[in-house]
Amino acid sequence: xxxxxxxxxxxxxxxxxxxxxxxxxxxxxxxxxxxxxxxxxxxxxxxxxxxxxxxxxxxxxxxxxxxxxxxxxxxxxxxxxxxxxxxxxxxxxxxxxxxxxxxxxxxxxxxxxxxxxxxxxxxxxxxxxxxxxxxxxxxxxxxxxxxxxxxxxxxxxxxxxxxxxxxxxxxxxxxxxxxxxxxxxxxxxxxxxxxxxxxxxxxxxxxxxxxxxxxxxxxxxxxxxxxxxxxxxxxxxxxxxxxxxxxxxxxxxxxxxxxxxxxxxxxxxxxxxxxxxxxxxxxxxxxxxxxxxxxxxxxxxxxxxxxxxxxxxxxxxxxxxxxxxxxxxxxxxxxxxxxxxxxxxxxxxxxxxxxxxxxxxxxxxxxxxxxxxxxxxxxxxxxxxxxxxxxxxxxxxxxxxxxxxxxxxxxxxxxxxxxxxxxxxxxxxxxxxxxxxxxxxxxxxxxxxxxxxxxxxxxxxxxxxxxxxxxxxxxxxxxxxxxxxxxxxxxxxxxxxxxxxxxxxxxxxxxxxxxxxxxxxxxxxxxxxxxxxxxxxxxxxxxxxxxxxxxxxxxxxxxxxxxxxxxxxxxxxxxxxxxx
Numbered sequence: 001x002x003x004x005x006x007x008x009x010x011x012x013x014x015x016x017x018x019x020x021x022x023x024x025x026x027x028x029x030x031x032x033x034x035x036x037x038x039x040x041x042x043x044x045x046x047x048x049x050x051x052x053x054x055x056x057x058x059x060x061x062x063x064x065x066x067x068x069x070x071x072x073x074x075x076x077x078x079x080x081x082x083x084x085x086x087x088x089x090x091x092x093x094x095x096x097x098x099x100x101x102x103x104x105x106x107x108x109x110x111x112x113x114x115x116x117x118x119x120x121x122x123x124x125x126x127x128x129x130x131x132x133x134x135x136x137x138x139x140x141x142x143x144x145x146x147x148x149x150x151x152x153x154x155x156x157x158x159x160x161x162x163x164x165x166x167x168x169x170x171x172x173x174x175x176x177x178x179x180x181x182x183x184x185x186x187x188x189x190x191x192x193x194x195x196x197x198x199x200x201x202x203x204x205x206x207x208x209x210x211x212x213x214x215x216x217x218x219x220x221x222x223x224x225x226x227x228x229x230x231x232x233x234x235x236x237x238x239x240x241x242x243x244x245x246x247x248x249x250x251x252x253x254x255x256x257x258x259x260x261x262x263x264x265x266x267x268x269x270x271x272x273x274x275x276x277x278x279x280x281x282x283x284x285x286x287x288x289x290x291x292x293x294x295x296x297x298x299x300x301x302x303x304x305x306x307x308x309x310x311x312x313x314x315x316x317x318x319x320x321x322x323x324x325x326x327x328x329x330x331x332x333x334x335x336x337x338x339x340x341x342x343x344x345x346x347x348x349x350x351x352x353x354x355x356x357x358x359x360x361x362x363x364x365x366x367x368x369x370x371x372x373x374x375x376x377x378x379x380x381x382x383x384x385x386x387x388x389x390x391x392x393x394x395x396x397x398x399x400x401x402x403x404x405x406x407x408x409x410x411x412x413x414x415x416x417x418x419x420x421x422x423x424x425x426x427x428x429x430x431x432x433x434x435x436x437x438x439x440x441x442x443x444x445x446x447x448x449x450x451x452x453x454x455x456x457x458x459x460x461x462x463x464x465x466x467x468x469x470x471x472x473x474x475x476x477x478x479x480x481x482x483x484x485x486x487x488x489x490x491x492x493x494x495x496x497x498x499x500x501x502x503x504x505x506x507x508x509x510x511x512x513x514x515x516x517x518x519x520x521x522x523x524x525x526x527x528x529x530x531x532x533x534x535x536x537x538x539x540x541x542x543x544x545x546x547x548x549x550x551x552x553x554x555x556x557x558x559x560x561x562x563x564x565x566x567x568x569x570x571x572x573x574x575x576x577x578x579x580x
């Protein structure tokens with residue numbers, strides 16, 4: 001069995017003398033920002049490589065790349081093989097290769113693509129399309145969203161399955177077999193969703209191009225409204241549901257007083273057996289049944305809302321008196337519908353108007369459908385990941401009793417193939433786990449370069465800055481200008497100290513943070529593009545946001561007085577706060 005093992009310890013040199021592959025983390029940051037444990041990398045990374053990368057390379061006829069690795073875990077962060085990305089971009093019609101797409105590639109690679117011109121239709125592209133139809137009937141944008149809807153319905157059924165993982169009579173071998181079944185099922189899901197993700201990135205620039213050329217929207221003001229206020233995005237549905245629960249609390253004097261005086265754990269303890277909270281508890285239980293599989297972070301090592309219901313209580317507490325999510329959704333719907341109508345009216349004028357309007361409407365429908373799919377992909381994948389977490393934690397508990405592990409959570413520092421091997425050989429692995437745990441903790445605070453070559457080490461040193469006032473630059477994700485106190489978020493628990501009006505500063509955002517993001521006055525992120533989660537949430541709620549602000553988490557402190565100005569693409573520290 002080939003094992004997807006983690007890399008050498010941080011700073012060690014690998015086989016750079018034999019290979020000089022170029023790796024980039026620009027694209028992986030869109031989906032996989034932050035540190036990753038070996039178990040998460042072996043599950044998600046293995047599936048992405050098998051079901052998305054290798055399959056796509058095979059269908060596209062890129063024979064020289066079939067054996068190329070697609071992903072690499074380096075310094076605890078995920079990198080993508082730049083050569084594979086480059087060859088894929090060379091197949092895309094030039095009109096769809098936007099600056100954002102090129103931004104996912106290293107600068108040297110972008111320069112090599114500057115002179116490449118790929119027509120929208122060519123003999124080569126038509127040949128590739130025919131291969132797609134022969135190998136994967138659900139790939140086409142006209143049908144893939146239907147396949148996704150069916151896959152999502154099947155996953156909703158998986159959500160309610162009781163795996164009996166904590167039953168003593170369930171053998172460990174049976175648990176491992178369940179994990180293999182989940183791996184195959186999640187792979188089938190990725191077979192469908194991978195095309196949807198690609199269409200999300202391609203349909204957006206093409207829709208904007210048609211709006212600009214035929215709809216006289218050269219500044220993109222109308223096109224920017226076409227993806228807000230859309231139905232079906234799970235993240236925003238959850239935010240509105242939390243606001244509804246918060247409104248129920250606020251309208252009940254007893255509950256409102258309790259939430260104002262207690263933390264999440266205290267609230268649960270107080271209302272568990274109190275008849276005055278029966279209706280609220282029923283609504284809360286229904287919420288967890290539906291959305292409790294959401295993780296507190298982006299790795300399988302984080303607990304879920306189902307495991308930490310007190311976290312959801314804290315989110316409800318924060319949202320008392322707020323209706324921003326519900327109110328903004330209605331306003332954004334109206335704004336989007338107006339933009340759609342205005343563009344259709346402009347495009348429909350003239351002799352060719354009806355034909356152009358029909359083509360624009362088709363492209364718009366794909367743009368919006370696959371934008372929703374891209375956002376919901378993680379929500380549905382988390383259902384599988386929650387089952388994986390339950391299975392492996394149960395194995396970890398059994399191994400702890402056999403002194404193979406010091407604690408059940410140590411199992412997250414083994415790859416799934418290593419767990420299979422250790423189960424068969426019944427060997428002890430605490431030394432390996434402890435070393436990897438130390439590396440993982442270090443990697444959470446380690447700044448790795450955007451581009452690496454095989455054989456290069458990573459410096460673990462962090463920079464220190466003593467300036468009282470300074471300016472950091474970034475890219476605009478959502479327009480606006482705001483002044484307020486900074487709140488640095490390193491990990492999910494940091495959100496519990498959040499206060500309404502804070503400017504949230506983080507490396508990235510996670511979907512589970514969204515109920516808090518609706519309360520922020522501004523957003524400053526170190527990584528991500530225009531389709532990253534933080535950027536999408538900011539635009540939906542009209543929050544000024546900057547992305548790609550290098551050094552923000554290191555240089556800004558909680559409590560600093562910030563001025564965020566997206567027109568100038570900068571965030572200015574006006575005054576240092578009291579926090580160290």
